[in-house]
Amino acid sequence: MSTVELNSQEQNPYLTKAMPDEFPLLKKRQKTWFGRKRDMLVLFSLLFIFVILICAIFADQISPYRPEYQERGKGVAWQDPSATHWLGTDGLGRDFLSRLIHGARVTVVLAVGVTVFQLSIGLTLGVLSGFFGGWTDFIIMRVADLLYAFPGLLLIILVVSVVDTLPRILTAFIVITLISWPDVTRLTRAQVLSLKQREFVDSARVMGASSRHIIIKHLFPNFIRPIAALVPLGMALVILSESSLSFLGLGVQPPGASWGNMINEVGVHFRTSPWMILAPSMSLVFTVLSLNYVSDWLLDE
Amino acid sequence: MNFVLRRILFFIPALLGVVIVTFIIGRLAPGDPFQQLIGLGVDNETIAELRHHYGFDQPLWLQLFTYLGNLAQGDLGISFAKANMRVVDIIQMSIGPTLLVGVLSITLGSLMGVWFGLWSALRRGKLADKVITAAVSFFGAMPGFVLSYFMIWGMAVGLKWLPPGGWGKPENIIMPVIVAALAPAAFVARVCRSSMVEVLRQEYVTVARAKGLSPFHIMRWHVLKNGFIPVITVIGPLAGRSITGLFFVERIFGIPGLTSLTIDSIPSRDYSVIQASTLMLATIFIIINLLVDILNTMIDPRTRSIG
Numbered sequence: 001m002s003t004v005e006l007n008s009q010e011q012n013p014y015l016t017k018a019m020p021d022e023f024p025l026l027k028k029r030q031k032t033w034f035g036r037k038r039d040m041l042v043l044f045s046l047l048f049i050f051v052i053l054i055c056a057i058f059a060d061q062i063s064p065y066r067p068e069y070q071e072r073g074k075g076v077a078w079q080d081p082s083a084t085h086w087l088g089t090d091g092l093g094r095d096f097l098s099r100l101i102h103g104a105r106v107t108v109v110l111a112v113g114v115t116v117f118q119l120s121i122g123l124t125l126g127v128l129s130g131f132f133g134g135w136t137d138f139i140i141m142r143v144a145d146l147l148y149a150f151p152g153l154l155l156i157i158l159v160v161s162v163v164d165t166l167p168r169i170l171t172a173f174i175v176i177t178l179i180s181w182p183d184v185t186r187l188t189r190a191q192v193l194s195l196k197q198r199e200f201v202d203s204a205r206v207m208g209a210s211s212r213h214i215i216i217k218h219l220f221p222n223f224i225r226p227i228a229a230l231v232p233l234g235m236a237l238v239i240l241s242e243s244s245l246s247f248l249g250l251g252v253q254p255p256g257a258s259w260g261n262m263i264n265e266v267g268v269h270f271r272t273s274p275w276m277i278l279a280p281s282m283s284l285v286f287t288v289l290s291l292n293y294v295s296d297w298l299l300d301e
Numbered sequence: 302m303n304f305v306l307r308r309i310l311f312f313i314p315a316l317l318g319v320v321i322v323t324f325i326i327g328r329l330a331p332g333d334p335f336q337q338l339i340g341l342g343v344d345n346e347t348i349a350e351l352r353h354h355y356g357f358d359q360p361l362w363l364q365l366f367t368y369l370g371n372l373a374q375g376d377l378g379i380s381f382a383k384a385n386m387r388v389v390d391i392i393q394m395s396i397g398p399t400l401l402v403g404v405l406s407i408t409l410g411s412l413m414g415v416w417f418g419l420w421s422a423l424r425r426g427k428l429a430d431k432v433i434t435a436a437v438s439f440f441g442a443m444p445g446f447v448l449s450y451f452m453i454w455g456m457a458v459g460l461k462w463l464p465p466g467g468w469g470k471p472e473n474i475i476m477p478v479i480v481a482a483l484a485p486a487a488f489v490a491r492v493c494r495s496s497m498v499e500v501l502r503q504e505y506v507t508v509a510r511a512k513g514l515s516p517f518h519i520m521r522w523h524v525l526k527n528g529f530i531p532v533i534t535v536i537g538p539l540a541g542r543s544i545t546g547l548f549f550v551e552r553i554f555g556i557p558g559l560t561s562l563t564i565d566s567i568p569s570r571d572y573s574v575i576q577a578s579t580l581m582l583a584t585i586f587i588i589i590n591l592l593v594d595i596l597n598t599m600i601d602p603r604t605r606s607i608g
Contacts, residue, residue: 146318151586153545158326158579161567240444247446248548248564267450267553274454281447288442 042297045290052287055101056108063098068255070094078273087279090262091269099257100279106258107287110173110242111235117177118234122184123227127215129185130192141189144182152179153244160250169252172245176238183234184227191223229298236291243284259284305595312591319583320372324365327576335381377577382569388577391562396581398468399547399558403585405474406481407543411536413482414489418532421490422497433490441487445549449480453553466555477554481546485539493532500528533597540589544582 033042055062064086070076076093079085087096129137147155159175160168195201196219204214245251246260254261262280270277335348335357352358355378356367371378377388421433440448456476457465467473500506501524509519544560551561559578566574 146315146322150319150322150583151540151544153548154579154582154586155322157548157563158323158575161563161575162326162572236442244444244446244545244549247444248552250567263446263450267446270450270453270458274450274458277447277450277454281443281450285439285443285447289438292438292442
């Protein structure tokens with residue numbers, strides 16, 4: 001137990017706050033957010049992610065039109081931005097802004113959903129593999145190896161194109177989850193393997209603690225931090241996969257809106273109105289960038 | 302050399318695994334290519350006969366063995382959608398463009414990545430470093446299809462320097478290769494920068510400087526030799542990224558390669574072609590990984606004991 005406390009004290013931000021009086025050189029370090037360095041880019045990233053989240057949750061309230069609503073009449077398609085259609089309309093006369101906002105919903109639902117399942121599978125298998133070793137470890141790691149032998153998107157495309165009993169986006173959801181757990185598992189396994197040899201595990205065992213107790217009370221609090229820091233990065237990868245699939249026509253099916261299939265639909269008429277591509281692609285790029293920055297920031301201790 | 306042999310031996314089960322996975326996914330699919338014939342007015346007996354002829358009524362494991370046997374003889378079956386076409390011929394036609402664009406873009410991407418990574422490591426904290434780092438995270442976050450459209454917008458629609466798409470002429474290849482190279486370049490630059498910064502910080506570099514060795518000598522023998530090891534390691538996974546990148550590049554620029562073949566065969570449920578093209582792509586991926594692993598052990602003997 002004592003080792004755990006010592007270890008957590010090393011990372012305790014309050015302790016470093018008290019230090020500058022003795023070490024003036026450390027004064028600069030005091031300016032932190034949650035014990036990490038200040039960074040305006042991270043602030044913007046967090047703000048952007050927050051805006052995207054709000055768009056996703058309140059999509060129906062915020063967007064001026066229904067995403068599938070098509071205006072009737074002449075000249076409704078490919079309208080330039082105006083007061084009634086802030087971002088113009090697409091080839092079928094649908095309000096582009098509304099589609100963009102609803103596209104955020106798909107992105108967020110998929111990113112969060114996949115991450116939840118990926119973490120549950122990945123953490124469980126990683127702990128099993130690292131803590132118990134032996135045959136469990138061997139089988140889990142060989143399956144992970146096999147999944148690594150395939151370029152990810154290729155496997156997703158293969159499965160999604162072949163399975164047509166489920167809606168494609170649901171298939172994509174399942175397959176992305178099923179191929180993304182090995183990353184979490186490897187990381188967890190490595191952490192557990194090194195933590196297992198620390199003294200506090202032996203002490204706990206000597207005191208008669210069960211494996212379950214050791215895993216939940218002693219190992220979990222120690223290995224969850226580096227893994228949590230990688231969560232935004234994993235989300236960025238999921239978002240990229242989803243938009244790629246939707247772009248190829250294998251994700252969200254029309255008339256549903258997703259940033260990927262919006263880019264595809266606009267891309268057909270790319271030469272007449274190239275700027276239409278800006279809104280969905282920049283939403284996508286900035287979301288991914290923001291998540292990457294946040295992940296970098298969390299990792300940087 | 303013993304190590305190389307072991308790597309090659311591991312290559313066989315990996316390849317077999319990929320074959321089996323592609324086969325099973327293809328066969329687990331609901332329905333088969335003949336089902337759509339019902340809509341064309343073909344009666345059930347003919348369809349049953351066709352199923353029997355192509356072995357679709359046999360148990361799955363038997364089909365797998367037949368498939369593996371045929372595969373060993375270089376026979377990938379016939380296309381179900383394109384009349385009188387052998388899958389081998391279709392694959393042969395489209396593997397060229399994919400390999401050309403793929404190999405060129407990985408090479409260009411690695412070179413660009415190393416160049417910019419080194420540049421920003423040597424100018425750490427200066428303007429060049431900041432610009433390169435920002436560009437690296439921007440291009441790293443940008444999916445291939447977005448990048449392709451921006452390239453077309455600038456190069457073909459705006460400046461009219463290059464054709465927006467098509468295949469066959471030498472100038473057709475420039476834009477796809479650049480687009481496909483940028484993502485790997487960003488990745489390599491990131492790894493290269495951090496690795497070089499780490500090496501430049503080492504004591505042996507300071508010692509070499511203190512000894513008065515020429516900067517060129519230090520770079521060549523102390524910095525590059527050690528700094529390149531992580532860079533070469535990531536070129537394997539990079540191949541995977543490039544292959545997935547090709548899906549968009551080939552589609553947007555209209556290149557008749559393996560990935561467009563895969564996507565185009567999906568609506569017609571041409572499973573034999575989908576299976577074969579996926580298999581080819583995965584095989585290319587595995588071979589590149591194998592080559593990189595072998596190259597890696599030749600450069601850095603320390604990694605030999607792991608494998």
